[in-house]
Amino acid sequence: MSVQSPKSPEIPGYTYGAASHSPVSLAELEELKASVMFTNRDAELLRRAGQLLDGQVEKVLDVWYGFVAGQPHLVAHFSRPDGPPIAEYLEAVRARFGQWIRDTCTRPYDQEWLDYQNEIALRHTPEHKNETDQVGSTPVVPLRHLIALTGPITTTIRPFLAKREESAEQVEAMMEAWLKAVLLQVALWSRPYTRDGQW
Amino acid sequence: MSVQSPKSPEIPGYTYGAASHSPVSLAELEELKASVMFTNRDAELLRRAGQLLDGQVEKVLDVWYGFVAGQPHLVAHFSRPDGPPIAEYLEAVRARFGQWIRDTCTRPYDQEWLDYQNEIALRHTPEHKNETDQVGSTPVVPLRHLIALTGPITTTIRPFLAKREESAEQVEAMMEAWLKAVLLQVALWSRPYTRDGQW
Numbered sequence A, B: 001m002s003v004q005s006p007k008s009p010e011i012p013g014y015t016y017g018a019a020s021h022s023p024v025s026l027a028e029l030e031e032l033k034a035s036v037m038f039t040n041r042d043a044e045l046l047r048r049a050g051q052l053l054d055g056q057v058e059k060v061l062d063v064w065y066g067f068v069a070g071q072p073h074l075v076a077h078f079s080r081p082d083g084p085p086i087a088e089y090l091e092a093v094r095a096r097f098g099q100w101i102r103d104t105c106t107r108p109y110d111q112e113w114l115d116y117q118n119e120i121a122l123r124h125t126p127e128h129k130n131e132t133d134q135v136g137s138t139p140v141v142p143l144r145h146l147i148a149l150t151g152p153i154t155t156t157i158r159p160f161l162a163k164r165e166e167s168a169e170q171v172e173a174m175m176e177a178w179l180k181a182v183l184l185q186v187a188l189w190s191r192p193y194t195r196d197g198q199w
């Protein structure tokens, strides 16, 4: 387990630093950062965003969980087939999701980070979904909804940043950095979903 | 060919209204719109954005083409393997890309639109890439870069909107609508790339 994690007390199933080696190379990551226009300035802006979001993570999660809970086609992937949502599953993922907000803002995007991106990707697909929390939910989160959720996951973060930062320009810059960081990760997460040779 | 197209004089290879039926249903489109939080208000905001962008489409394309041209791993997909960029390919796609900006802002997202989304998707994959312009470039645009380019395609549009709209709030609202529209399409375009049952 990594030591430089800002806030990762005991989060069940959070295996950052202990994930298998990613099949994606650091050179491919650099290309992908270039495609999404992610620069060192974005990394700095994310660090600042992380400070502003730090005390608000639970409130951000309330918004996102409310959004997912309100849509049957989304909450289905936290439920048993044709069953109700699995409360323990929602709770366990929520803790790791909160840590993901912190990681996205503060971690260096290095080999260890790349390895955990691969693990998060697999946890959305038949390879690892349900395993960490030992539940019997659907086998896969459909890729189209994974990509689409970049929308709400990005736009809903704005008021939380604006509450702590007066300069509209600064908020804007942090929002763009956040969007790029989420897109970068969703692009990485799409790998196990993709046909051979097309990723 | 459709008649209600705002500006589609003779654009070679632009087959809007004549594309094959999409395998995606309108019900699935509605779900996807919900996942990305796309509402009627966004459709209205896009219409307004379309008016502001109308005379600036060529300048927007200059920025995007400059971005792609500057990155070897991107421009490769407009080139012969290990060869230089194919000028006629870049030009032909550019005209359709300009029309796509207009379509994204003004078209109703109906069956005809869905059908052409499917065609655009296929044109990025081995199924139809290179066919329309009869060129010998790479067989596929890698999905990860398709997703990643949502970043530049979104963030670079802001100054063009801001130049024609004083209210920062309005610009912001149009930017969010644009982001959702691009994500919605990239989510649709990911379908032919995806393993069976995981899209």
Ligand code: HEM
Residues within 6 Å of the ligand: A013, A014, A015, A068, A073, A074, A075, A076, A077, A078, A093, A096, A097, A100, A120, A123, A124, A128, A129, A130, A131, A132, A133, A141, A145, A146, A147, A149, A150, A153, A182, A186
């Ligand atoms: C941009 C979009 C998304 C982001 C940023 C995101 C983020 C995350 C994160 C950080 C985790 C926990 C990873 C860990 O175990 O450390 C996770 C798990 C999960 N997410 Fe997503 N997610 C997205 C889209 C979706 C969508 C659309 C669904 C569908 C409802 C979904 C359902 C799940 C489920 C069911 C898990 C638990 C997987 C498991 O069994 O381990 N996610 N997600």
Ligand code: HEM
Residues within 6 Å of the ligand: B013, B014, B015, B068, B073, B074, B075, B076, B077, B078, B093, B096, B097, B100, B120, B123, B124, B128, B129, B130, B131, B132, B133, B141, B145, B146, B147, B149, B150, B153, B182, B186
């Ligand atoms: C959000 C990202 C992207 C958007 C919105 C986009 C949009 C478009 C549009 C509108 C077209 C023309 C469709 C038509 O024929 O009517 C097109 C074609 C094309 N795009 Fe993309 N694109 C994206 C990402 C990429 C990337 C990353 C590449 C890699 C360089 C790329 C390479 C191409 C190529 C080579 C064609 C021509 C395909 C053919 O042979 O017909 N695109 N794109």
